Amino acid sequence: MLDYKAVLSHYPTAVPRYTSYPTAPHFSQGVGAKVFSDLLENLTADEPVSIYIHIPYCDKLCWFCGCNTKHTLKYAPVARYMNYLIKEIEMLGNKLDFKPKIQQIHLGGGSPSLLKSEDFTRLRSALDDVFQFLAGSEISVEIDPSDVNEDVLVGMKHFGVTRASIGVQDFHDDVQKAINRPQSFELTKDVVASLRQMGIKSINIDALYGLPRQSYARLMDTISKCVSLSPDRMALFGYAHVPWVKKHQNMISQDDLPDSHARFEHSMASSRALIGAGYKSIGIDHFAKPNDTLAIAAETGRIHRNFQGYTTDECKMLIALGGSSIGRTKDGFYQNVVATSSYEDLIQSNEFAAAKGLFLTEDDKIRSHIIERIMCDFKFDFGTLKDMTASADLYRNIAAEFIAEDPFNLASMDNDVFEIQSDGKPFTRIIASQFDAYLKGAEFKYSKAV
Ligand SMILES: C[S@@+](CC[C@H](N)C(=O)[O-])C[C@H]1O[C@@H](n2cnc3c(N)ncnc32)[C@H](O)[C@@H]1O
Ligand code: SF4
Structure with a gap:
């Protein structure tokens, strides 16, 4: 039997998640604009592209969150941001004399689920003006279930969403208090049912191990509740505690966090539980039903890794829209300026927002x-x-x-x-x-x- 404690103490364990290589901290200021102009030059009518759109707003701030987001109780900043996002898409269209084909779109955040239906519709129509959606293209959206209401569901339907990625994290009350994320199982179950009723058939659930006040029993209960919702995919991430980057994580007491030993046990146990429930293990932290496209692609070595984790997306070009989004070409990466106000200022003055980047x-x-x-x-x-x-x-x-x-x-x-x-x-x-x-x-x- 492998002595995993010895492994953990032998090797430096603070290493990247490798959603890209080189990783984003190695991008340099000023390079992004050049990578982005290369992307524009190399777009062709034949080769499909993928798009990532970032919505950097949430109507509450979870203390564990490692994403680029801002808390807002009012919709006005979100509506203003959507105006700039739509202008960015129009600016892109003005540079092109053909409509690139879209293979996949991912709307991430933050919480795209707080968008009003009119904004989902405006966004889709701006994209339709500039791109052509391929038949069978995948349109996925990250969802905080506590945002979802009839209006959001209608908006997602108009947007053409094919996959919903739902944040669960942990269902236990005590853990939810420690991370400032109240979310009942009943609410989550209702949202999953509504999404399915709306025709959004593919459901992914995100759960976390390594959270404060999480115990083996609490985590196992969360996993079994998630399994009862029968998601097509699950992502089981280890909580990344980086309070030196994300100051709000200081709200989580270090004493409440499981140690490396418990993290390891929890990760192994939850993985066994998902495999026991019939899911195929994909890469380091994803699971999928055997008939899901991700599981089928994994069997033949055709999955890829991008900023969202594991994907079937084979496009070489990723167009990034919105503040802090990261895009990719065959030869490099670019990241739009991170601060929402700087992003809006640049778009306001008709300048693209690519700031940092790297040529491979x-x-x-x-x-x-x-x-x-x-x-x-x-x-x-x-x-x-x-x-x-x-x-x-x-x-x-x-x-x-x-x-x-x-x-x-x-x-x-x-x-x-x-x-x-x-x-x-x-x-x-x-x-x-x-x-x-x-x-x-x-x-x-x-x-x-x-
Ligand atoms: C961009 S977030 C947002 C989704 C949506 N706003 C929500 O909260 O459900 C996507 C996923 O990232 C994961 N995540 C966020 N912060 C994390 C952290 N510090 N460590 C590991 N995973 C994290 C969570 O599982 C979350 O569901
Ligand atoms: S986990 Fe989701 S809802 Fe919570 S702060 Fe992060 S992005 Fe917002």
Whole structure:
């Protein structure tokens, strides 16, 4: 039996979640505008794109939240922001003489579920003016169930939502008090039923382990309540406690947080419970019903990792809209300016908001490919690199060195195939970090890997 406590104390556990490589803290000021203009130049009528739209507002602030969002009790700032978002889409349209095809759209936040139906309709119509939605395109929205009412449901229907991603986190009262997120099971159940009635068939639920005052029994109860709602997918994230970045997390007492041992046990137990309930485990923290597209794609090594986690999206171009959104091209990343007021000022003066960014070097591209495949498939065939680079051995040696020095046999190498052992899978972020050239000497502090 693997002594996981020894593994946790042997390796630095504060490593990125690798929703991108290089990770966002390594983006540089000023580069974003150049990456964005490359994106505009390289858009074609044939190649479909994906779009991420950020809504940086919530009508309450949960203390655990790590997202880019702002608390507002009034709708006026949201309505104003929507005007700028629509103007940003129009500005994009003015630069194009064709309508790019859309494969996937994700509306994230914050809480897009606080939008009024008229704003969902305005947004859809602005997008329709500039893009063409492919038949079968996926339109997903993040939902805080406590926002949902008839008007929001109608808005989502008009927007064409195909997948709803519902935040649950934990159903226990005491845990909800510790994170300032009251949300009853009954309300959540009603919202899931209403979404299904509206024709939104695909449901994802987010739950968290590692929350304050969470116990094994409370977490197991949350998981079983989630399973009773029969979501198509579940994401089971480890709570990232980063109060040095997110000041409101200081409202959570350190004494209430489970230690690394409990976090590990909780993560393993909840994962076993979901697999026991018939879900397929996908990557490090997702689960899907066996007939879900994510589970089917995972079986043949066709899932990808992006800023939302695991996805079937194969588009090389991601257009980011709204403050703090991150977009991607084949050659780099760009991030729109984070502060909502700066975003609005730029759009007001007819300037695009791309600020930070990064151009990928050849080395970045290869490491990004290795890290993505390890995070998705738990293995990587270094033989495939020989056609991509003359330095294939350099990357293979990193893997070989890790195996030679790792006292726990977390991974193995058979010919050119590097593979994480089943005992080693909970440490995948740590293993992926061996291929991260930016980590050594990095000043940014990451959350716990397990
Ligand atoms: C952008 S959030 C918002 C969704 C929606 N506003 C809600 O609260 O249900 C998407 C998911 O990120 C996850 N999340 C937010 N803060 C986190 C943190 N500090 N650590 C880990 N996951 C976090 C939560 O599971 C949440 O459901
Ligand atoms: S978890 Fe969701 S509702 Fe809560 S503050 Fe974050 S984005 Fe807003």
